[in-house]
Amino acid sequence: MARRPTQRQLFAELAAKFGPEVAEAFMVVVADLKSGVEFQRLVAAIDQGDLNGAMEALHLDRAAFHALEAKINEAFIAGGQAAVSSMPASVAVGLRFDPGNQRAAAIIRATAGRLITGLLEIEREQARQFxxxxxxxxAHPRAVGLDLVGRISRVTGKREGGLMGLSAPQRAYVATARAELASADPRLLKNYLSRGRRDRRFDRSITKAIREGRAVDPAIAAKAITAYERRLLQLRGEIIARTEGIPAIRAAKKEAYQQLVDSGRITEAEIERAWHNAGDRRVRDTHDAMGGQTVRGLTLPFQSPSGALMMYPGDSSLGAGADEIVACRCDESISIKRAA
Incomplete structure (x- = not known):
């Protein structure tokens, strides 16, 4: 008879499943945003100095984020169901996770809403600034438009590359990478070759330019930048998945146990929660110190040595900053401690 998976194993499997799926949903959103741009109208507005008209041509609205919102909802429901399945049969027989519960619905609505509102506001502000x-x-209006929304691929017929969807630091990376490839300075070109997210297929052309003391061919540089932008976009999707998608699963775990308490099968005092870090060199120092920390009940938070409070890894509801939650790989286990 196969051994029943532990709670941590179940949630590790969910993280492995939904991490890539949330990241892919983000890529779908960005592709949708790019396909919705009225490019000729955008170029004309830039040419006329009409900033508001240019922004209108981008059609940046919340509806484009449906795929990401749907995937976050799916992850939340899966997390709640997994939590129930991991509970002791003695207290969970007949219990079903209810995502329509008023409290559960509010949690997922707030989680997805906060993410999408934040992404949309950032996208609008950065597009306006650029x-x-x-x-x-x-700058030439068409060049500004192409650098923002990407160029149409002859292979896929869709826009690829461009700054749309990238974070502010990533946009800065692209700007400096573009300047490096346009330079004949060997030092700058060598710096480009140190970029971890570059497409190495272009390394030979760049090395040749260094050897010959010239800038990289503009057509090759443009392709290299498009590939670099695409890889940075994938990285941002992965970070969003780790920072928003996986915490949605953890929030559902906590909600499932709250529903168990609400059912009257156990009391909150019987619940113990423990913090587990990933146990490798990539763990934040603060989270390394939190490994093994336990709290009783469902309302007490974990406390980081920095002073930050979190209900579960990745939680920002109590004010934990980006330095504590971005791409966090820690986990929380919830168990029931019956009195002897």
């Missing part, structure tokens, strides 16, 4: 800067320096 277009305004392009206008101010007198």
């Amino acid at each position: 277009i305004a800067e392009g206008m101010a320096r007198g």
